[in-house]
Amino acid sequence: MAYSNKVLDHYNNPRNVGSLDKGAQNVGTGVVGAPECGDVMKLQIQVEGDRIVDAKFKTFGCGSAIASSSLATEWLKGKTIDEAMQIKNTQIVEELALPPVKIHCSVLAEDAIKSAIADYKKKQGAGQP
Amino acid sequence: MKLPIYLDYQATTPVDPRVLEAMLPYFTSQFGNAASRSHAFGWEAESAIEKAREQIGALIGASAKEIVFTSGSTEGINLALKGVAEMYAEKGKHIITSQAEHKAVLDTCKHLEKRGYEVTYLQPDKTGRVSVDAVAAALRPDTILVALMWANNEVGTLNPVREIGELCHAKGVLFFTDGTQAVGKVPVDVEADHVDLLCVSAHKLYGPKGVGALYVRRKNPRVRLVAQMDGGGHERGMRSGTLNVPGIVGLGKACELARAELVEESKRTTALRDRLERKITAALDFVHLNGNREHRLPNCLNLSFAFVEGESLIMGINKLAVSSGSACTSASLEPSHVLRSMAVGDDLAHSSIRFGVGRFTTDEEVDFAAEQVIAAVKRLRELSPLYEMAQEGIDIKTVNWQASNH
Structure with missing residues (x-):
């Protein structure tokens, strides 16, 4: 299968690989996918005020899955929570020129963003008196 | 080379x-x-x-x-x-x-x-x-x-x-x-x-x-x-x-x-196959042999590298021409039916690579291949949330995965 140059770039030089402290109050963690399906994404955001100041990922999956999550972390940094909620998988497909058979990778990345935000919001809700 | x-x-x-x-x-x-x-x-x-x-x-x-x-x-x-x-x-x-x-x-x-x-x-x-x-x-x-x-x-x-x-x-x-x-x-x-x-x-x-x-x-x-x-x-x-x-x-x-060369060639490819496996397993843990160690072709080595997905590994070893049992290399998105029939687990099926050596393979090529594989697996495991979990002592089989609907 031929990969686009952008997929290759993210695969060879993934951005924001790593982990944030998942116990921290201002960190949201999303883990989506399943090993049996061949892809698992862990995406984390660190929020200050209303803004995402840091994002990290780790992904088990094909090159397109790695690229989709790497790209997602790039896009998340600096966005507000509301802006982050607007990221759509189709934007990832377009940016990375993913072929139809790889669209599920972008769906998973969108799921990971939503899941990390939901985790963050849950923590905020739980933290309020 | x-x-x-x-x-x-x-x-x-x-x-x-x-x-x-x-x-x-x-x-x-x-x-x-x-x-x-x-x-x-x-x-x-x-x-x-x-x-x-x-x-x-x-x-x-x-x-x-x-x-x-x-x-x-x-x-x-x-x-x-x-x-x-x-x-x-x-x-x-x-x-x-x-x-x-x-x-x-x-x-x-x-x-x-x-x-x-x-x-x-x-x-x-x-x-x-x-x-x-x-x-x-x-x-x-x-x-x-x-x-x-x-x-x-x-x-x-x-x-x-x-x-x-x-x-x-x-x-x-x-x-x-x-x-x-x-x-x-x-x-x-x-x-x-x-x-x-x-x-x-x-x-x-x-x-x-x-x-x-x-x-x-x-x-x-x-x-x-x-x-x-x-x-x-x-x-x-x-x-x-x-x-x-x-x-x-x-x-x-x-x-x-x-017919004339079968015995010699079989000895030679067996040695190459086993050299490749030895080099890889000496440097990496969580490597699983797919197949039968005793009753096996002399020139075939199928390994699963746990916590690393096969297609991403193939991308990482692009100086080697190998194939994978991973879903992503096929159009169907299903992992290899052979590995499935053997019940090795879909996670390991997604992590499998088949190495086939032959008449024109050399020791030098096998050594180079082993180095490439080792480096790529190490790099991808640093990227892998599953490897991180394994190191934290979490058994990934006990995790309640939220698979998306693909």
């Missing part, structure tokens, strides 16, 4: 220069049609064909008269399965095969099921092997054919062919074995092994693509087939069509070389 390094000898092999040399005259000066009985061009072609029949027969312990030329193993499989099914339909309509067979067998069986035949798909053990006991238990009075491969193309596991052949002969059931990966790699003797039908493909043993042969037993028992290609009645009526003379000459020569 030339890059990329070819380590996909189960997919195909290069034509041996000695094979090519034998073939060349049959494209130009000796171009006759082997079916032309009225002139020297035809006689020359026919004599080349008959020599190839002898060479193939000698490699598998058959007589030249039992060799039917085909376009390759897919055709050989179709002819054997459909030809037997049609010929023996009055005797019964039950066929036994296994879930780990090549798609050419499985899809032909599916076709026969639509035509009213019943097929039992045995599940192999965790190493990919089908036991003779499993075959015995599946036999019925209306079973006409057992179709089990000699060596598996993905994991290299060898079935207990001789025991299965003996059982089939004792029960009066025909035995077909797909010899595509085995012939030329391990000793094959259709008499001692009680095989009734066996297919061979030239391009898996350093011959050209597009040519193969089907062995059809002539006595004890005499196997009869309904032709699947009608026409001029070539190949004793079993397979019409003008013979591919240069291809057949190449197949014959490839078989002659394989």
Whole structure:
């Protein structure tokens, strides 16, 4: 299968690989996918005020899955929570020129963003008196 | 050392220069049609064909008269399965095969099921092997054919062919074995092994693509087939069509070389295969061998690298030509049906890579390949949330995964 140059770039030089402290109050963690399906994404955001100041990922999956999550972390940094909620998988497909058979990778990345935000919001809700 | 390094000898092999040399005259000066009985061009072609029949027969312990030329193993499989099914339909309509067979067998069986035949798909053990006991238990009075491969193309596991052949002969059931990966790699003797039908493909043993042969037993028992290609009645009526003379000459020569070099070559490829595995497992943990360590092709190494997805690994070792059981390398998004049938777990199936060494592989190439694999796996594990979890002591099998709906 031929990969686009952008997929290759993210695969060879993934951005924001790593982990944030998942116990921290201002960190949201999303883990989506399943090993049996061949892809698992862990995406984390660190929020200050209303803004995402840091994002990290780790992904088990094909090159397109790695690229989709790497790209997602790039896009998340600096966005507000509301802006982050607007990221759509189709934007990832377009940016990375993913072929139809790889669209599920972008769906998973969108799921990971939503899941990390939901985790963050849950923590905020739980933290309020 | 030339890059990329070819380590996909189960997919195909290069034509041996000695094979090519034998073939060349049959494209130009000796171009006759082997079916032309009225002139020297035809006689020359026919004599080349008959020599190839002898060479193939000698490699598998058959007589030249039992060799039917085909376009390759897919055709050989179709002819054997459909030809037997049609010929023996009055005797019964039950066929036994296994879930780990090549798609050419499985899809032909599916076709026969639509035509009213019943097929039992045995599940192999965790190493990919089908036991003779499993075959015995599946036999019925209306079973006409057992179709089990000699060596598996993905994991290299060898079935207990001789025991299965003996059982089939004792029960009066025909035995077909797909010899595509085995012939030329391990000793094959259709008499001692009680095989009734066996297919061979030239391009898996350093011959050209597009040519193969089907062995059809002539006595004890005499196997009869309904032709699947009608026409001029070539190949004793079993397979019409003008013979591919240069291809057949190449197949014959490839078989002659394989027979002369089998023992030495098997030792050499075994050493290369094991050297590769040793180097990799010395540097990496969580590496799982898919297949049967004892009963295995000398040139096949299938490994799963836990916590790393196969396609991403292939991207990381792009100086090596290998293949993966991962879903992502196929259009279907399903991981390898062979690894699934062996119940190795879908997570490990997604992490599998097949390395095939061969006649032209060197120690230097194997060492380079091992280095590439080790570096890529280490890098991808740093990227892998599963590896992180494993290091934190979390068993990924106990996690409640939220799979998305793809």
